[in-house]
Amino acid sequence: MRHLALLILPLAVSACGQTASKPSTPPAHAELIANEAELLKLTLTPKAQQRLGIKTTTVGGGSAAQTRQVTGEIVVPPTSAGGVPVNSLTNLQQVGSQQAVADGEVARTEAQARLARIALTRAEALVREEAGSVRARDEAAAAHAAAQAALGAARQQRRLLGPAVATLGTQSTLWVRASVFASDVGAVLRGSEAMIHPLGGNGEGRSARPVQAPPSADSVAGTVDLYYAVNNGDRALRVGQRVAVELPLAGRTQGLSVPSSAIVRDIYGGEWVYRKTGADAFVRQRVEVASESGGQALLARGLKAGALVVTVGTAELFGTEFGAAH
Template sequence: MLASNFAKDVSTRPSDAARLLPLLLLPVLCMFTACTRSEASVSAAPVPAHAEPVAHASELLALKLDPAAEQRLDLKIVAIEADETQQRRQYAGDVIAPAGGDGTYSRFPSATATDLLAISRAQIEADAQIQRAKAQLDVAKAIHQRAVQLLEEEAGSHLDRDRAQEQLDIAVANLRAAQSQRDLLGPAAVQLGEASSLWLRVPVFSGDLRDLDIAAPARIGEIGAPISEQQTEATPIKAPPSANSALSSVDLYFALPNTSGRFRIGQKLGVALSLRSDQKLTRIPWSAVIQDSHGGEWIYCRTAPQRYLRQRVQVAAVIGDHALLQRGPAIGTAVVVQGGLELFGIEFGVAH
């Protein structure tokens, strides 16, 4: 009887969980409402900078900044200018031995230091051959003179005299041949380092010849030195043509003054060659140029108020704190010279 009454009471009484359920759900509903309001407030906040795809170049993005962001970046803008200085292009050249008349160096002006060592050995052997030929000639002359004297005294024969004459003619021919072979080897290689003027061979890509003034003097300096520090001038000279078909290059030759003994055969030098007057370059501060991980060169141009676009350029040379552009935007284009790295970070999502 007691058990049945207890079961009936439990079945008719509401459970504790059912009474507590509204209280448990109330905090969850409050948190959801707060998150919804927070997301709405964030989405409504203005974005200081964002990137927009460019229609004509899918890999580039046009950056749009609001005035406050532009002020925080402290961007400095200058216009691209025409370069009025003498325009030059940088190459590398090799100091070689000067040509000596019709000698070896005039036929093979691109001889390297290793080649000169082999030539020196050949010259020594040729000098020794001349000395042997001279000694043989002296002996042949003495034999011929003795044969003639015996014939005059009727103590010798015409046959002995003719044989002596034959040996004399052979000795003279051998000496002439040895001297001719020595002449082909040119002046002594050991004296070339003491020459007051050497030659400079400059390999140039064949496609660059149309842009170069090959009749103008070249500016010479240490390899890698800026053009402004290359003060020594080398005069163009005529030399037997040489080229490298594998590298699509041709060689230009210059007379290099060496009165001070500063230069050595085989030395590598930096060479600045003049461009033709119709090759116009533009100039911007070097700080405006940004290099990517692949070595590409870029600048940021202001295309409209608060709008910036990254454009590719080709730097021909760097003189002081300015870069000379061979290819790039037109003269007068507004370029970012301070803050370009920050724009690069905005475009690619990288903090600087």
């Protein structure tokens, strides 16, 4: 028994030694890839700065009107004040069929109104010649009034169906339906114009004036629809097209302002400026743009007042830093 215990003891010691010597794998490993505080510092000779046309300005305070960007959809305005806009989800085949029926009803009531007017004129002439009864004239007048009322109702029903389906793509003025969260509607300046921007940044933004439309909302998404009229004389916008709508809000935002030409954006959407740190030294510094208007960019963060930033030649500096030709 004693010999058996002496045999087991070295085996146990050997097993413990193997467990202790096995290296453990950490659950996570962090490796430093880049640090924005260690960006390249560009040093340009005065002659190089002159050749690139480098110009700088001092960062100062500024303010900008508050805005809120929401999604919008291009729709066709109604032909009357009480009509409903035609959007991309409308069944155009059904609308076209209803318009054809409404056009026929308008033609029928117009014919009845003409006949009623002729009958009234004849009855009035007979009364003047003392060859007809006053009762017949009054009945003709009532029939004419009824025909006019039917004609007015038929025309109004046709206007509610909007413009003809065949002309939907040729409208010189279109509407934009902007979906705004119910909690933000109160802050929107309803009497001010909005800016419409195509998605993807293709094309310049265009202004749109507010218009009155039948109330509509989405209870599931919690949004309320606001409508704006936009000029489409160049036929650049299409019915159903999604756009970005920049809505004006009450109040102004205070911050530091730089010319928009000072902002350079990388392929990931990052926003930068080139700050002049010495007589001939420039360093790229990240900023965050809160809004842009009138060629000025209001910064949310990234710079301090009094800093010198490059306003002309930012693209050339960007190309110099990364070795791209300009």
